[in-house]
Amino acid sequence: MNDSLQMAADSLAQASQQGNSLNWWMIIAIVELVIIVVLLLSKGKTDDKKRSIKRQVREEGDINFGNVIASSFGAKALYDELIRKCHPDRFAPDEEKVAIANDITERLGKYKHDLEKLNELKEEAIDTLGI
């Protein structure tokens, strides 16, 4: 009889302990739910304009990361070389070439950090200015 009572008391104690731990998890879950609902209702006011901007930017296509990485280390040296070789003063007597050199120099400044564009400009400079 005593053993049975003891076992019943033990199981009650275990059940109450489990009940306590379940309540804690329940409280945490409710707090999380409240935070999510508050964030959804108050933060992130995604209006139609923001959505359309996001869609527009997403549709712009893939980014050429290879060019970004290569430009980080190779663009400066190529820019320095081209800006020196294409300087308009080097073609002073030939007015046509001076105009082309001016145009190329202007575009060099615009694409200073873009290795792909700089390579295209180099090809153009070789063809038109013979550098």
Added chain:
Amino acid sequence: MPSFANIWSRIVEWFQDRQDRKRLLLGFNKSAKEAFVNGYAPVILEARVSKGNRAYKHQFSDSFNSGFRIKAHAGYQLSKNDTINIGKVVLSNDLLVRRLVVLGFDTLEVHSDVGSHGCQWQLHDFIMIGQGGQDDE
């Protein structure tokens, strides 16, 4: 009071943004590894998400992690010029800057794996949404 459909679209959009951010980072890191292996880059660059700078917040900013951090695995401290040059290349790419901004980034950070110095830029200063850029030409 937003409707259920509105809330649901926000949840879907949030997950889509997470996916796009992850894809952007994976794309950058994959290209950085390839550039190092092929000899185009002398160091490996690694992009990751950081806390960012609260002062650079804009209307698209992520609530918690709004920094795009580029770490150069060089084994030595990069010079200030090299660090600035990497940042300028990223900032001169209009398409990349626009993508970063709409994905919730507001800060660009560049630093090397050695030393405690680095550079920070506010992405909002370099954005040209709706104007097109050099990539559109």
